Amino acid sequence: MEITVTVNGTDVTADVEPRTLLVHFLRENLRLTGTHVGCETGYCGACTVQVGGVTTKSCTMLAVQADGAEVRTIEGLASNGDLHPVQEGFWERHGLQCGYCTPGMIMSAVGLLEQNDDPSEDEIRHALEGNLCRCTGYHNIVRAVEYAGAKMRGVEPPPPDWTTDFEGVS
Amino acid sequence: MTTTTSVMGGIVRRKEDPALIQGHGRFVDDIKRAGEAATAFVRSPFAHARINSIDASGALAMPGVLAVYTIDDVRHLGPLLAQVPVGKLRPLLADGVVKHAGEAVAMIVAETPTIAADAVEAVDVDYEPLQAVVDLKQAASDEVKVHDDLDSNVLVTWVAHDWWPGVFELTDHRPAIEEAKKRYDSVIVSIEMTNQRLIPVAIEPRSVVADWNRGYGRFDVWSSSQIPHALGAAIGKTFGVAGNDVHVIAPEVGGGFGCKLNVYPDEILVCFASQRLGRPVRFTETRREAAYSTIQGRGWIGTATIVGTKDGEILGYELDAIADMGAYSQNFTVAIPVLGLFVASGQYDIPTAWQVRCVTTNTQTTDAYRGAGRPEAAYYLERIIDAYAREIGMDPGDVRKKNYWGADQFPATTNVGLAIDSGNYEVNLDTLLAHADYEGLRKKQAQALQEGRYLGIGLATYVEVCGFGPSVLSEFGFGWDAYGMPSAFSGSGLVRVNPDGSATVIIGTGPSGQGHETTWAQVVHDRLGIDYDTIRVTHGDTAESPAGIGTFGSRSAAVDGAATWQAAEKVRAKAADIVAHMLEASTEDIRFGDGGGYVAGAPGNKVSWAQIAEVAYKPHKGPDGLEAGLEAHAVFSPGNATWPFGSHLAVVEVDPETGDVDLMQYIAVDDCGNRINPMIVDGQLHGGIAQGVGQAMFEEAIYDGDGNLLTGSLVDYPLPTASDLPAFDLGWTNTPTDVNPMGVKGIGEAGTIGSAQTIVNAVVDALAPLGVRHIDMPLRPRKVWQAIQDARG
Numbered sequence: 026m027e028i029t030v031t032v033n034g035t036d037v038t039a040d041v042e043p044r045t046l047l048v049h050f051l052r053e054n055l056r057l058t059g060t061h062v063g064c065e066t067g068y069c070g071a072c073t074v075q076v077g078g079v080t081t082k083s084c085t086m087l088a089v090q091a092d093g094a095e096v097r098t099i100e101g102l103a104s105n106g107d108l109h110p111v112q113e114g115f116w117e118r119h120g121l122q123c124g125y126c127t128p129g130m131i132m133s134a135v136g137l138l139e140q141n142d143d144p145s146e147d148e149i150r151h152a153l154e155g156n157l158c159r160c161t162g163y164h165n166i167v168r169a170v171e172y173a174g175a176k177m178r179g180v181e182p183p184p185p186d187w188t189t190d191f192e193g194v195s
Numbered sequence: 196m197t198t199t200t201s202v203m204g205g206i207v208r209r210k211e212d213p214a215l216i217q218g219h220g221r222f223v224d225d226i227k228r229a230g231e232a233a234t235a236f237v238r239s240p241f242a243h244a245r246i247n248s249i250d251a252s253g254a255l256a257m258p259g260v261l262a263v264y265t266i267d268d269v270r271h272l273g274p275l276l277a278q279v280p281v282g283k284l285r286p287l288l289a290d291g292v293v294k295h296a297g298e299a300v301a302m303i304v305a306e307t308p309t310i311a312a313d314a315v316e317a318v319d320v321d322y323e324p325l326q327a328v329v330d331l332k333q334a335a336s337d338e339v340k341v342h343d344d345l346d347s348n349v350l351v352t353w354v355a356h357d358w359w360p361g362v363f364e365l366t367d368h369r370p371a372i373e374e375a376k377k378r379y380d381s382v383i384v385s386i387e388m389t390n391q392r393l394i395p396v397a398i399e400p401r402s403v404v405a406d407w408n409r410g411y412g413r414f415d416v417w418s419s420s421q422i423p424h425a426l427g428a429a430i431g432k433t434f435g436v437a438g439n440d441v442h443v444i445a446p447e448v449g450g451g452f453g454c455k456l457n458v459y460p461d462e463i464l465v466c467f468a469s470q471r472l473g474r475p476v477r478f479t480e481t482r483r484e485a486a487y488s489t490i491q492g493r494g495w496i497g498t499a500t501i502v503g504t505k506d507g508e509i510l511g512y513e514l515d516a517i518a519d520m521g522a523y524s525q526n527f528t529v530a531i532p533v534l535g536l537f538v539a540s541g542q543y544d545i546p547t548a549w550q551v552r553c554v555t556t557n558t559q560t561t562d563a564y565r566g567a568g569r570p571e572a573a574y575y576l577e578r579i580i581d582a583y584a585r586e587i588g589m590d591p592g593d594v595r596k597k598n599y600w601g602a603d604q605f606p607a608t609t610n611v612g613l614a615i616d617s618g619n620y621e622v623n624l625d626t627l628l629a630h631a632d633y634e635g636l637r638k639k640q641a642q643a644l645q646e647g648r649y650l651g652i653g654l655a656t657y658v659e660v661c662g663f664g665p666s667v668l669s670e671f672g673f674g675w676d677a678y679g680m681p682s683a684f685s686g687s688g689l690v691r692v693n694p695d696g697s698a699t700v701i702i703g704t705g706p707s708g709q710g711h712e713t714t715w716a717q718v719v720h721d722r723l724g725i726d727y728d729t730i731r732v733t734h735g736d737t738a739e740s741p742a743g744i745g746t747f748g749s750r751s752a753a754v755d756g757a758a759t760w761q762a763a764e765k766v767r768a769k770a771a772d773i774v775a776h777m778l779e780a781s782t783e784d785i786r787f788g789d790g791g792g793y794v795a796g797a798p799g800n801k802v803s804w805a806q807i808a809e810v811a812y813k814p815h816k817g818p819d820g821l822e823a824g825l826e827a828h829a830v831f832s833p834g835n836a837t838w839p840f841g842s843h844l845a846v847v848e849v850d851p852e853t854g855d856v857d858l859m860q861y862i863a864v865d866d867c868g869n870r871i872n873p874m875i876v877d878g879q880l881h882g883g884i885a886q887g888v889g890q891a892m893f894e895e896a897i898y899d900g901d902g903n904l905l906t907g908s909l910v911d912y913p914l915p916t917a918s919d920l921p922a923f924d925l926g927w928t929n930t931p932t933d934v935n936p937m938g939v940k941g942i943g944e945a946g947t948i949g950s951a952q953t954i955v956n957a958v959v960d961a962l963a964p965l966g967v968r969h970i971d972m973p974l975r976p977r978k979v980w981q982a983i984q985d986a987r988g
Contacts, residue, residue, distance in 0.1 A: 042309075044309075052225075057218070058218070058221075058222075058224075058225035059217070059218015059219065059220075060218070061222070061398075061399070061449070062224070062400070063398045063399065063400065063449075063482065064482035064908070064909050065481055065482055065483065065908075066482070066908050066909055066910050068908075068909035068910060069398055069482070069909060071398055098218065099216075099217065099218030100217065100218045100219075102217070102218075103217055108216070108217070112216040112217065115212070115216050116208055116209070116212045116213070116216055117208065119209065119874050119875070119877075119878050121212060121215055121216065121708075122450075122708030122709070122710070122878055122882065123397075123398070123399070123447070123448065123449045123450045123451075123707050123708030124211065124212075124214075124215030124216075124220050124447060124449070124708065125222065125397075125398045125399040125447075125449030125450060126398045126449075127215050127216060128216075128218045131216065146922070147918070149917070150916075150917040150918040150920075151917075151918050153916075153917040153918075154916045154917055154918050155916075156917075157398060157909070157914050157916065158398070158917075159396060159397060159398050159450050159452065159882070159885075159886070159914065160450055160708045160878075160882045161878060161881055161882050161885075162881035162882045162883075162884055162885030162915075162920055162923060162946075163881075163885070163916075163917040163920055164881040164920075164922055164923050165877075165878060165881065166917065167917065167922065185206070185874075186922075187206065187873055187874045187877040187925075188873050188876075188877055188925050188926065188927050
């Protein structure tokens with residue numbers, strides 16, 4: 026089937042098998058490999074993108090369902106070389122380790138902050154429930170989202186809370 | 196010579212991150228080779244069955260199917276290699292029988308992944324089911340055998356006083372412990388506990404693509420592996436190709452946690468298929484398939500016993516356990532419990548009798564999963580100490596302090612004959628108790644109980660053993676001989692100052708998120724003063740690195756980091772000669788820092804690294820006899836392991852009506868020696884603790900009696916989510932080691948080793964007023980609720 030999708034602002038027309046998932050369309054047809062596949066049950070969230078402005082797990086949607094829609098992926102987040110505040114927050118607050126869940130996690134956080142740019146810690150944790158991270162224990166992801174929220178509100182981000190100082194106790 | 200202090204010990208944003216946060220990181224499945232073929236595996240629906248026939252004609256007739264391989268095609272390549280070849284080694288594909296559900300029976304190679312997946316359905320396998328053994332006690336009884344050609348399902352029994360016969364002369368503490376049990380004033384506390392089987396679940400499923408080049412006689416392999424160098428050696432050995440003709444690249448690796456520390460059948464089979472078909476061949480596991488194609492961890496049942504006095508002196512500690520090896524022995528499978536045995540006594544100077552029977556069952560193989568044997572050891576010890584403290588009515592912190600190795604007792608030789616170089620346990624625990632306001636928490640707990648609320652405070656400590664040395668351990672199996680790489684657990688670092696004064700650092704690790712590019716740049720910057728931003732660190736590529744193994748066992752900083760330090764020292768010595776010549780000074784007066792070298796006391800008159808490098812690469816400008824170039828390589832073989840330690844505390848509230856556990860606070864004080872980048876150390880702890888909490892509260896690989904895995908997807912195998920975990924509150928103490936020049940100990944597994952028992956201790960502490968003495972993990976609400984009902988009678 027022929028579909029036309031606007032991906033990160035560019036119209037793309039392609040012929041796809043009806044069973045092609047949106048995530049595979051992005052990765053295989055468009056070679057936008059920042060969107061990852063971590064499971065096949067919609068649980069891990071590594072494939073999270075925005076479709077029509079709505080946070081969406083792209084492994085739960087067929088490419089043909091995105092016909093005519095606007096899709097935004099991790100590759101479309103930075104503009105003119107400037108990182109999105111959420112990307113900056115993940116870098117500044119060590120919100121990633123292996124980086125595999127990160128694109129999906131960032132896209133979910135973007136979705137949250139576009140709705141509410143001053144979420145509480147509980148609201149952040151609740152909003153990210155659909156994105157699994159095995160490396161960070163989520164602690165610094167929450168801090169990264171708080172940082173990004175502050176940036177988006179135009180206020181000074183809270184200071185980092187990691188243990189500092191080379192000198193120990195003993 | 197000294198350098199200025201610098202970003203060493205400081206917080207630096209990671210070099211790794213810009214690519215990863217913009218979706219430009221390159222994981223194996225992102226890297227496509229022109230003309231690559233896809234694979235899919237036919238997997239057994241039975242846990243134990245004879246294979247009467249395999250009919251692949253239907254699959255072979257499908258358009259786009261290139262080949263269907265069975266064991267008959269690959270038997271000559273031998274079984275999968277294992278460092279400790281005790282038990283049944285895994286055939287590359289099932290050989291006449293299957294021994295666990297999901298075992299690969301045939302491999303499809305096709306033009307596309309969808310064609311390969313469709314072809315799986317067209318292969319007709321005639322199975323004759325046999326009785327499966329899953330229960331560990333049943334397996335240990337040998338009532339039903341897993342492998343006809345093995346004498347027993349018990350593959351090996353590790354005993355503390357005789358774990359390496361002929362090498363260590365150790366005391367058998369069993370008679371003394373039996374005597375202690377007979378003392379009139381002794382208290383005996385004994386509990387049978389399960390340390391359940393877990394599925395590692397790195398969020399990136401494993402992927403591998405192999406490309407055989409007939410002309411060069413070379414394999415190019417990209418694999419999501421923690422051990423690219425060892426993988427290259429194993430492929431070379433298997434195919435009779437020189438190890439340096441196997442080029443392995445582990446690019447970005449999306450989490451490892453030990454599950455990518457094996458060479459897997461699929462990694463060998465894609466090489467085979469590529470050779471046969473003359474084109475690149477890829478395998479990428481699905482999440483559900485990963486429960487069959489990738490190792491699992493833990494899986495112990497054991498009875499822990501403490502005999503002690505009524506005032507808290509522990510007279511003896513015993514563990515009698517059975518550990519599940521699964522159907523086949525892979526890389527380190529049967530050796531994993533030995534890592535637990537190394538830390539069987541934890542932080543305590545107590546007579547210890549430990550016995551672990553390693554049994555084979557009709558389940559997926561177990562091997563190293565974050566902590567690997569050490570979380571199991573810490574769990575049994577710290578749970579039973581807690582029960583003992585409760586039994587004698589003593590504070591759990593006080594009991595621990597009473598039995599510690601004192602700070603003045605190091606180096607301390609453990610029951611199993613290994614030397615702990617350094618420790619400072621009481622200060623570490625006191626730091627935690629002060630930081631947590633332990634007394635205040637106890638008051639709050641008593642107050643809550645009066646209001647009918649069940650708060651629990653869990654305390655646990657651990658000592659870890661990691662960054663392994665000495666190299667003699669390779670004779671035991673902690674080496675790479677089986678893969679055709681006769682190497683101990685050594686580390687490699689190469690430091691090259693380029694002609695433009697920038698530095699390239701090539702290390703022998705295979706990281707999966709640990710921030711090595713950042714940390715190693717800090718080390719080299721610290722030693723040489725080269726601008727941090729001009730230092731490029733590469734890893735995971737066997738063609739680039741002169742030596743290496745990979746990343747596992749919390750070893751990278753302490754071993755490969757130390758090698759890099761040594762290499763930087765060599766570069767510094769040579770550069771000092773050059774600078775001395777340039778500035779007409781003595782070599783011993785040369786200092787480095789802030790982008791160049793200078794004479795002590797005169798940092799204003801500095802030669803830059805670009806100037807130093809130019810002389811090095813134009814030796815006529817340097818001192819007489821200068822050898823051109825400016826690089827050095829070092830291999831570091833540590834004289835001992837390192838022994839990090841820590842104390843953890845959890846505060847929970849349990850709802851007695853629902854059994855729901857609310858993890859309210861988690862406080863940890865860990866000691867990994869010097870910290871190169873505290874931000875990264877914190878991150879390792881956060882993730883490690885989260886995995887321990889996952890085991891304590893959520894995760895369990897469940898097999899039914901027929902050996903079917905009931906928890907193969909993330910729907911049935913819940914990982915902790917962001918809302919399941921609190922913010923972590925971390926502190927630290929610093930007891931450097933002298934095993935390596937940086938005084939670092941390792942932090943990758945510490946959080947996991949310290950945390951599961953902390954949570955269970957807290958929940959049992961909360962419910963002790965109701966009479967609950969123990970609940971097996973995971974502490975899901977139904978199980979907790981049931982335990983409360985049982986205790987209430």
